[in-house]
Amino acid sequence: xxxxxxxxxxxxxxxxxxxxxxxxxxxxxxxxxxxxxxxxxxxxxxxxxxxxxxxxxxxxxxxxxxxxxxxxxxxxxxxxxxxxxxxxxxxxxxxxxxxxxxxxxxxxxxxxxxxxxxxxxxxxxxxxxxxxxxxxxxxxxxxxxxxxxxxxxxxxxxxxxxxxxxxxxxxxxxxxxxxxxxxxxxxxxxxxxxxxxxxxxxxxxxxxxxxxxxxxxxxxxxxxxxxxxxxxxxxxxxxxxxxxxxxxxxxxxxxxxxxxxxxxxxxxxxxxxxxxxxxxxxxxxxxxxxxxxxxxxxxxxxxxxxxxxxxxxxxxxxxxxxxxxxxxxxxxxxxxxxxxxxxxxxxxxxxxxxxxxxxxxxxxxxxxxxxxxxxxx
Numbered sequence: 001x002x003x004x005x006x007x008x009x010x011x012x013x014x015x016x017x018x019x020x021x022x023x024x025x026x027x028x029x030x031x032x033x034x035x036x037x038x039x040x041x042x043x044x045x046x047x048x049x050x051x052x053x054x055x056x057x058x059x060x061x062x063x064x065x066x067x068x069x070x071x072x073x074x075x076x077x078x079x080x081x082x083x084x085x086x087x088x089x090x091x092x093x094x095x096x097x098x099x100x101x102x103x104x105x106x107x108x109x110x111x112x113x114x115x116x117x118x119x120x121x122x123x124x125x126x127x128x129x130x131x132x133x134x135x136x137x138x139x140x141x142x143x144x145x146x147x148x149x150x151x152x153x154x155x156x157x158x159x160x161x162x163x164x165x166x167x168x169x170x171x172x173x174x175x176x177x178x179x180x181x182x183x184x185x186x187x188x189x190x191x192x193x194x195x196x197x198x199x200x201x202x203x204x205x206x207x208x209x210x211x212x213x214x215x216x217x218x219x220x221x222x223x224x225x226x227x228x229x230x231x232x233x234x235x236x237x238x239x240x241x242x243x244x245x246x247x248x249x250x251x252x253x254x255x256x257x258x259x260x261x262x263x264x265x266x267x268x269x270x271x272x273x274x275x276x277x278x279x280x281x282x283x284x285x286x287x288x289x290x291x292x293x294x295x296x297x298x299x300x301x302x303x304x305x306x307x308x309x310x311x312x313x314x315x316x317x318x319x320x321x322x323x324x325x326x327x328x329x330x331x332x333x334x335x336x337x338x339x340x341x342x343x344x345x346x347x348x349x350x351x352x353x354x355x356x357x358x359x360x361x362x363x364x365x366x367x368x369x370x371x372x373x374x375x376x377x
Contacts, residue, residue: 017136018182019043019129020143021121022076024056026237027145027185029063029215030193033200034184035143036072042143043075045128047121049114050086050093055225056216063214070206079124090114092219099220101230103270109153109232112219118146118156119165126169126179133178141182149189149236159186190240198244209249216250226251229259238263269370273299273351276336276343281316284369288312293376294324295367300349303327304372305365313364317354318372320365329365331356346371 018035022028022044035042046060057078064076091097091111100108122142129140150157162181170176185193201208217237218227227234229252238259241248252259271277281287286295290312295305304327305320313319323329327347334343334355342356344365354367 017041017043017129017132017138017140018143019045019125019132019140021125021145022046022060023145024058024060024063024216025145025233026190026212026215026217027147027193029060029211030197030200031143031145031185032063032074033197033204033206033211036067036074037200037203040141043128043132044077045121045125046076046078048078048080048082049117050082050088051114052092052095052099053216053219053221055221058225059214059216063211066210066214067206070204072204072206081120085114085117085120088115088117099231101228101266102232103235103266103274112232113154116156118144118154118161122162122165123169126173129179130173130175133175139178139180141180143182143184145185145193146183147185147188147190147193153232159183190236191243194240194244194246213249213251222253226253227259228253229262234259235263235266239267265370269298272368272370273353276352278354279317279368279370284317286318286369286372286374287316289318289369289374291374291376293374295320295372295374297346297349297351297353298371298373299351300346301373302346302348304329304346304353305367313366315364315366318367318369320367321362323365329353 018040020028020031020035020042022032024046032042032044044064046057048054048057060076064074067074086093090113091099092114097111100111102108122144125142129142132138133140146157155161162183166181169179197212198208201211216225216227217233218229219231219233220228222228227250229238238248242260242263247256268279272279290307290310292307294303294307296303303324306324309321311319311321330345330347330350332343332345334341344353344356345351346353351371353371354365357364357366
């Protein structure tokens with residue numbers, strides 16, 4: 001999806017003004033580049049809301065300095081909301097809640113929602129935009145980098161939220177006709193955003209890798225500010241860079257190849273366990289694995305199978321003759337792909353595991369390797 005440039009001219013020939021939230025992350029940084037490439041005069045606000053990944057604010061400042069060194073002026077303020085939002089219940093602000101790992105759209109990622117965050121941020125931006133509109137007698141857009149990948153987990157990143165928010169703000173303010181929400185990435189994804197950023201950086205004659213090295217997407221960076229590569233936000237970013245054929249310039253705690261393989265594994269696990277997919281035969285880690293031990297659900301860690309019941313069926317997936325006592329694996333009729341089969345799912349987390357076949361030699365639980373974690377005796 002190409003991002004169309006907007007008309008930046010206002011009556012009288014001046015440049016239209018934009019205000020935006022610059023988190024220091026990938027999406028808002030790409031948006032800043034887009035606005036500058038389109039000719040906007042931009043004012044940015046970054047928020048310290050008590051987030052664990054506060055390193056993102058340093059990255060935002062680094063990019064503002066880099067742009068200034070390249071002759072591009074951007075107004076930038078950091079607003080401290082940590083005294084209020086730091087008490088909100090979220091894995092991003094509470095040290096007692098671990099940041100979940102895995103695919104970005106898994107339900108567990110809801111732990112990273114900060115209650116009412118974007119309503120608070122947008123309210124401040126709206127007031128700032130109105131102040132600029134009044135002071136400079138100009139129209140102002142409020143630009144935000146929300147995108148389609150955010151919609152599943154974050155309700156305050158959905159288009160209907162901003163439609164309603166804009167109407168509410170208009171009811172409560174004079175001169176609201178001068179303010180417009182601008183969400184250029186709302187129907188796009190991380191890959192779309194990176195492709196757009198490449199175009200913007202080329203137009204601005206600035207270095208793409210430098211810009212994105214000065215960003216942070218990780219919700220759980222280490223003490224040196226290096227990205228973990230394991231949080232849902234990390235996984236989504238890594239896969240996007242991989243999709244456009246580039247190595248992410250940001251520093252990770254391990255090598256690019258390691259974090260990429262981890263992200264691809266998380267993507268496959270989500271596809272199989274949450275979207276009822278199937279890994280390719282003879283590719284799984286446990287197909288020819290016969291060490292002594294037990295196999296657990298990769299999603300919820302429920303004990304499912306023992307190595308004592310595992311056998312080589314030659315089908316290309318791990319095969320078990322029986323489940324362990326108390327596994328209580330759910331069995332459902334599956335009529336997909338023009339067949340009638342028995343689907344098996346974890347009874348604890350309802351994740352797809354594979355299928356059960358009743359054959360002459362007895363039952364065969366045909367299980368995707370990606371759905372299992374093994375622990376040796």
